[in-house]
Ligand code: NAD
């Protein structure tokens with residue numbers, strides 16, 4: 170099978186490529202990535218001999234036309250992905266996340282190619298901290314940030330292309346991922362980098378906001394379950410029911426560094442900061458998928474070691 174992976178030099182895309190190569194040696198993979206500040210060819214270093222890497226942009230419809238015509242499947246990760254950036258400069262989030270998805274969906278229709286669209290639980294907005302509710306496939310969209318609104322728009326666009334133009338597509342909405350190769354801007358790498366530099370880790374607001382964590386390899390397995398067994402036109406929610414508040418997570422990383430929670434600096438809250446995410450993953454369970462990891466707490470020492478080593482390699486002692 171020939172697969173086009175957009176955004177394959179980013180965090181989740183590069184982990185998806187590595188795991189897919191190890192599990193399905195007969196895949197022929199083209200990675201399309203514009204290498205924004207978030208994309209790094211080094212994330213794919215081990216696989217550059219096994220894949221075709223195309224340095225290009227999903228906003229370039231002529232390029233997409235050419236690439237999509239050569240594959241059987243597109244797995245679409247490329248996006249502007251950071252909420253804080255979307256508050257400071259939202260326009261590019263709509264150019265890439267919405268118009269880029271439009272280009273891709275249209276090329277897939279033209280060539281009859283299957284699209285899997287990778288999305289986020291943030292499209293549902295947030296849940297109250299004191300509730301036991303979960304997001305499920307029936308939950309209405311209610312995005313809070315310019316980033317999550319752009320992802321919500323891209324999901325709805327894919328659905329409209331399925332209905333109006335016969336696009337063969339599936340969508341997965343996943344919770345917060347952890348693992349290797351995440352950009353320094355995100356909570357876990359940012360915290361380790363601050364610890365490494367002898368700075369105080371920053372927690373937004375009171376740190377009680379809850380995120381539902383999933384290992385990036387479980388996300389890859391979930392995506393393949395949806396591609397192989399999901400119903401065209403349907404959406405599946407991927408999560409590991411591993412919910413932690415930010416304060417506990419940062420405290421756990423400090424503990425891995427043998428440092429004290431009193432080092433945390435509470436800083437101004439993120440505007441519109443979502444309180445809590447919680448995924449009901451049963452739609453994906455019905456496809457036979459189950460996450461292999463469900464306790465980020467036990468992974469924190471390994472994550473701390475990985476990002477400290479990367480900080481040493483990138484920024485020196
Ligand atoms: P990331 O920012 O690490 O990677 C995004 C990649 O897309 C980068 O390599 C970047 O260079 C590339 N890219 C950006 N704009 C592009 C463009 N116009 N053309 C081509 N390439 C472009 O993001 P990530 O965390 O790996 O997220 C990947 C996808 O998964 C996104 O669609 C995101 O919404 C979704 N998602 C992320 C999470 C999470 O926890 N990180 C959770 C659920 C869903």
Ligand code: TDX
Nearest residue numbers: 250251252289291345354355356359371372373378415
């Ligand atoms: O230094 C920090 N301190 C802090 O308290 C940073 C960087 C973040 N935070 C908080 C904000 C969030 O409540 O930690 C939580 C996680 O923040 P991010 O790592 O920025 O992730 P989040 O905003 O939850 O979004 C992530 O998960 C869903 C990804 O960035 C999205 O792309 C994905 O869709």
